Amino acid sequence: MSYCGGVRRKTQTSWERALAQTLTKIGLRFTSQRQMVYSVLLDVRDHPTAETVFLRSKQAMPEISMATVYNSLDALVKCGLIAQVNLHRAATRFCPNMQEHGHFYCDDCGRVYDISLAPGAGMVDIPTGFEPRHFEVSISGRCLECGRGESRAHSSERSR
Numbered sequence: 625m626s627y628c629g630g631v632r633r634k635t636q637t638s639w640e641r642a643l644a645q646t647l648t649k650i651g652l653r654f655t656s657q658r659q660m661v662y663s664v665l666l667d668v669r670d671h672p673t674a675e676t677v678f679l680r681s682k683q684a685m686p687e688i689s690m691a692t693v694y695n696s697l698d699a700l701v702k703c704g705l706i707a708q709v710n711l712h713r714a715a716t717r718f719c720p721n722m723q724e725h726g727h728f729y730c731d732d733c734g735r736v737y738d739i740s741l742a743p744g745a746g747m748v749d750i751p752t753g754f755e756p757r758h759f760e761v762s763i764s765g766r767c768l769e770c771g772r773g774e775s776r777a778h779s780s781e782r783s784r
């Protein structure tokens with residue numbers, strides 16, 4: 625198994641300290657399970673679903689349960705360390721990037737990419753008197769990698 629997440633370090637790193645502080649600030653406990661779940665999200669930033677987070681956490685922490693993973697994700701969302709990403713009707717995914725950014729969802733491979741927002745990209749005509757608090761940019765289509773695969777398939781068709 626090539627996955628190497630989480631709990632191999634003995635000393636608390638800065639993100640672990642930050643996690644502990646952020647959790648206690650809103651009255652939640654710092655637990656090794658919450659730490660595990662957060663480290664899984666930081667390790668591979670591919671916007672996993674709760675199910676994928678569970679499978680990855682299990683590799684380093686076999687006793688962790690799905691309910692604990694849900695609970696940990698919930699705690700991390702509540703304290704503002706991760707965000708839920710909802711795209712179309714797909715399962716909720718989780719993202720540890722708390723900078724303002726959008727998401728590109730590839731219809732072909734199902735991967736979700738972070739996209740940076742150009743200054744002013746969020747500019748929309750907001751009716752007078754409305755107070756915007758949050759906006760989301762989500763785009764679906766085909767990613768670079770899937771596009772490459774397609775053009776390879778086309779060129780081999782032509783050479784036949």
Ligand SMILES: [Zn+2]
Nearest residue numbers: 730733767770
């Ligand atoms: Zn793709």
Ligand SMILES: [Zn+2]
Nearest residue numbers: 719721727738
């Ligand atoms: Zn993201």
